[in-house]
Amino acid sequence: MDSGNIAWLLTSASLVLLMTPGLALFYGGMSRGKSVLNMMMMSFGAMAVGTLAWITFGFSISAGDTMNDIIGDPLYDFGLQNVMEGGDAMAIISAGFGATFAIITVALISGSIADRVKFSSWLIFAFLWVILVYSPVSHWVWGDGFAALLGPDGPWFADLPGPYDFAGGTVVHINAGVAGLVLALVVGIRKGFGRDPMRPHNLPFVMLGAALLWFGWFGFNAGSAFAADNFAATAWVNTTVATAIAILGWLVVEKLRDGKATSLGAASGVVAGLVAITPACASVDAFGAAIIGLVAGALSALAVGLKYKLGYDDSLDVVGVHLVSGLWGTLAIGLIANGTINGDAGLFYGGGITLLGVQAAAAAVVMAYSAVVTLIIALAIKYTIGFRVSEEVEVAGIDFAEHGETAYEEAK
Amino acid sequence: MDSGNIAWLLTSASLVLLMTPGLALFYGGMSRGKSVLNMMMMSFGAMAVGTLAWITFGFSISAGDTMNDIIGDPLYDFGLQNVMEGGDAMAIISAGFGATFAIITVALISGSIADRVKFSSWLIFAFLWVILVYSPVSHWVWGDGFAALLGPDGPWFADLPGPYDFAGGTVVHINAGVAGLVLALVVGIRKGFGRDPMRPHNLPFVMLGAALLWFGWFGFNAGSAFAADNFAATAWVNTTVATAIAILGWLVVEKLRDGKATSLGAASGVVAGLVAITPACASVDAFGAAIIGLVAGALSALAVGLKYKLGYDDSLDVVGVHLVSGLWGTLAIGLIANGTINGDAGLFYGGGITLLGVQAAAAAVVMAYSAVVTLIIALAIKYTIGFRVSEEVEVAGIDFAEHGETAYEEAK
Amino acid sequence: MDSGNIAWLLTSASLVLLMTPGLALFYGGMSRGKSVLNMMMMSFGAMAVGTLAWITFGFSISAGDTMNDIIGDPLYDFGLQNVMEGGDAMAIISAGFGATFAIITVALISGSIADRVKFSSWLIFAFLWVILVYSPVSHWVWGDGFAALLGPDGPWFADLPGPYDFAGGTVVHINAGVAGLVLALVVGIRKGFGRDPMRPHNLPFVMLGAALLWFGWFGFNAGSAFAADNFAATAWVNTTVATAIAILGWLVVEKLRDGKATSLGAASGVVAGLVAITPACASVDAFGAAIIGLVAGALSALAVGLKYKLGYDDSLDVVGVHLVSGLWGTLAIGLIANGTINGDAGLFYGGGITLLGVQAAAAAVVMAYSAVVTLIIALAIKYTIGFRVSEEVEVAGIDFAEHGETAYEEAK
Amino acid sequence: MKLVTAIIQPHRVDEVRAALEAAGVKGVTVSEAAGYGRQKGHTEVYRGAEYTVDLVPKTRMEVLVDDADAAVVTEAIVSAAQTGKIGDGKVWTVPVDDVARVRTGEHGADAL
């Protein structure tokens, strides 16, 4: 037991836990003043039911003994009983670290359904999604799934490189992005979507939220080394470089297209950069990180306008930011992984096209699985208890109707 | 010297320091818009005078050579001179860690006297309370007090188990809760209490404050292991589990009773869960943590209504949250400590009733001491410089009168 | 490789990164409601271009092989290529840690030019300043500059003590303070300066920002030990003591002078205390830290009024807080360094006057260099693309004109 | 000329604006208000406390019109704002001596 590694994982788990309230502010600030509490409650609710889902079956499905390389045994460790009795500090805090990932992943999805969904329906969705979607996918990518299948002893005797997903480009961002898209389609658009401005009601909250996400993301990326070592240090530097440059990428697109660089753009650039570097943070050098950030910022800046053209109300741009930049970062490994830090090289570093193919295939499998299972859960809820509040409540503001509160009271 | 342990304690002390500004936001958001600054200033003031109290006499009374197992020698280490000259990194940062506990404990009390107390009177109260109440109590529970008295060599030759208080259920929460109750009674109710709504003026602040408390509490609970080890990891996981489930406990009570699950309830559930798991975080497994959290959330949700029936104006529910959940967590050790992680087992884990009795007795002693000494300090201040601002100031808003400011300026 | 030290440096770098968004809130809250976004964007912009400047030439100039003890070789490590290929965890994360210092230093300057500067001009200024001012100065003070010149093998064969600057009193605060003054003079005063109140529009943000700065500053000061050791622990305790007492220092001055202790004063006292202890945090004991904090709080409280008398519009008091308290802390080492913790003793601890002289000389050199080069950069920008928005934009609010946004939207 | 002032439910603003445009009104001034009337006495429970909320948020809309149009505009507002629930609000008309357009300094009906 190396106390330095434990110390860093304790710190990292704490940092990742903070990301979800950071997300609550980021999303809450972007909401209209009449629905900020509901938006934030979706994140807080994810912390509650996400933890419950994790300690009941999620952890087991994710980290338990594998059943045919598909899912971990769901009854492997109900209530984290074994891992906590085991008394191994690294194992215990790793289970906690895993909980924080499950929480933030499902919380991310909520951005696509702002202002219009019953809180109880959301809680049920979040609980089921962690168990049925997040946990199996994390088993494939980080557990015994893909690697075993693709390895020399796997059914295909393939011995292919990768797939690489250091901290969760596929498991977290692509996964949540696809689920957000499906959920937005099932739930439907808000009244006034595409016509009313629906501007963020509190941009300082958005910026603060983005900053807390960045801060917490150090635990997410550098903590995924599970040690205080050179992988962690590399992930730390790449995370900062990609994020900083992604801000520039987003702002330049805005400046050229709209004439103004916005604070919402800067905050969104932060998140796009963080998303894109997540899978790649231990595979590239600082130069690669800068490329990843620049493209992520620019690409997502362009992608967030799509929903108006295509007509899906992904209210706070889960698709444009997490799906698009998550895909980019995952594929970028196949292009610019330098091959010296962590494993195989990408196309431009002499590694050939195979790695790119494996990355794309892994992403595609996760996208397909996430889309189908999310759709099933969403439709089941839609046609039983239903998702939406009444139109009257939506116009008057969901906060008061669902939570009996308004975010701000006049000074009195 | 283990650098991993030092690293974790440096991190933990930083996290606990952040809890007090987190509390300032949590309390400040719950205040009315005309008294938010005063509310936050009570926390910032606690950081200032609490540190002063700690480095003058508090640290010595808490950690100094014991005088008859009652208090540490008050002149043991004025100005932290010895500990800093000693050059032992663990000793130095432990003294700093202790300061952060003293600060947050006294800051918690301020929630019971929102909107109506002169800032200068608060500063004097906080300074005296850290020295006269917090420091001795921490000596009993964590130093040579109770354990020595109850041990086989103590005056009672008792060899009893416990009392257990891993991170401060008794020292911090029960202690502050009782003091808050006494202070609220001495200071008296606000104009309009029980009639006017006095709703939180900024619920996103409340939620952000609760999140910062949660984040900081990892340092509080897992840092109380004074090492990056399996106790710390266990405390970390239990802290998260109890808190997540406490949110559900609180929201379910609200939903059943009032028909709506509020964001104030979610934020308060966070705090209730954190409070209850604090003493027990190294004594139970995740299942026990879930029970503690569930009961804490539900119990405190019910308890916060009491003040209207009993007529004391514990404005921001220090009693309903900290005293009630602190007591529950302390007693829960006597019921469900599993006996394998840290020391003795509780009643339901085959440990018999003794531990429960010891826990209750320790809590009772602390409650009695805290009540009496707080009462003396409070009455001394009340009948000399006085506590309250004029009724006119209270109605117009204490911020402008006491601090010459209002929290928000119209855009101009 | 000591994993505990790496863990602490990973944590510290994350903490320092958080300081800049903390500063964004601190400054943003102090701005008027019509220019808060622009204010915050200067910090976020500093994160973007500051990182770019650091990974291109800044890091090399700061940490590269010295050229005549003056600057590091600017082509030493473009893109951090060498350091990242090297695979030494401590070296990698130190480069990241350095980036966070460069960012916060330049971001500090923005406080002197609130409400009136084009965002693009700021970005260019910030990029150039990191490379041309921050990086060389950090080379002198922390690299091979001053120490080599003053050492027995230097050109002057002097063997003088110091200069000491543990975490950046000279490199960061004096440097930024002087640059802020120069920039404020070049840019000119705002319409209504000295006549309109221009009160902070959101004081809870200011307090939260100050708290995040304090929290992050633990990484700044204790992280500057580059190890989880007794220097780090000492720096941690001194940072807390000085800051707590500085709050009291500032509030006492306000209470005596204006009759009221303000929340802006408490938040500013936090920053003044943090600034002053920065260079000295490993040179003094807790008693010395208390003195440094007390004087810093009082001195800066007095200094912030100067701008009205002298007529420069240092809008958010970069000079009054960072220059004044930075100078005080730097000189205080020459007075009260106790000589046992870290190196030489100051005047009052039997060390003679030499150290004070060296501290003053180092500060003077940095001030002169910073003033001259900042002036050149500022004039170059002023007479090419210009700094200021139109007066109409300034009055209507820079946020909408420069960023196409207003910070808050009415609930709708 | 007349000044028609309407106190309405905030969520009917869009409908009223549309009705005004349909009625040929060229300008409106809008502001926030709160009111009580029959709609008073509504009780809420929050965090264990029960209390009465009687000031309900409303929106004020003011329209300057020619004498001849006052009745028409009033009816347009009434029918667009109506939900039939208590608290729908009031519309009243006061006489105006004179109106000036700031931009041009014109007076009277030309300034509308």
Next chain:
Amino acid sequence: MKLVTAIIQPHRVDEVRAALEAAGVKGVTVSEAAGYGRQKGHTEVYRGAEYTVDLVPKTRMEVLVDDADAAVVTEAIVSAAQTGKIGDGKVWTVPVDDVARVRTGEHGADAL
């Protein structure tokens, strides 16, 4: 009918509302305002700067009443709002041509 408008100190709102209810007034519209008058010229020191604050927060209350009640209501407001200090505010009355209740479409005194 008449419209009685009162600009008063914000902390007298509760008293004025009570007085209006006592006077039989069934509805009120309230909004925020700021004003200056004799109460101008008050100087503050803040963070080392001295400046003049002259817009003081006030509350506006508007009551529609029958012609006959205007004087009574005015007196009720004046005595409830009075503290005797400069800045207590003004109460004025303007003639109203017509009032409509949105909920029902009633006009005139019935609509009050």
Next chain:
Amino acid sequence: MKLVTAIIQPHRVDEVRAALEAAGVKGVTVSEAAGYGRQKGHTEVYRGAEYTVDLVPKTRMEVLVDDADAAVVTEAIVSAAQTGKIGDGKVWTVPVDDVARVRTGEHGADAL
């Protein structure tokens, strides 16, 4: 007496106040409003969405004056508030039956 109400651009408030003081007006009440008129139909692009913003922030200023002063005050406001751009606002005058000063209970012109 008359009540002169002006809806103006927020950034002209200081100038209008100065003009009012120059015209001998002793008190003003100010509040926030939003309006549209000719200035409507302005389109913004934000985060990839295009939409129309038609409620523009304005400031309302109200001045009670003697009958004789109404025209002068109106002109003072018009010239101080004028920028010549669309959206400069309106100034209107309504008759006032009575004014009371809360502090003293005085009525009529003395209460101004």
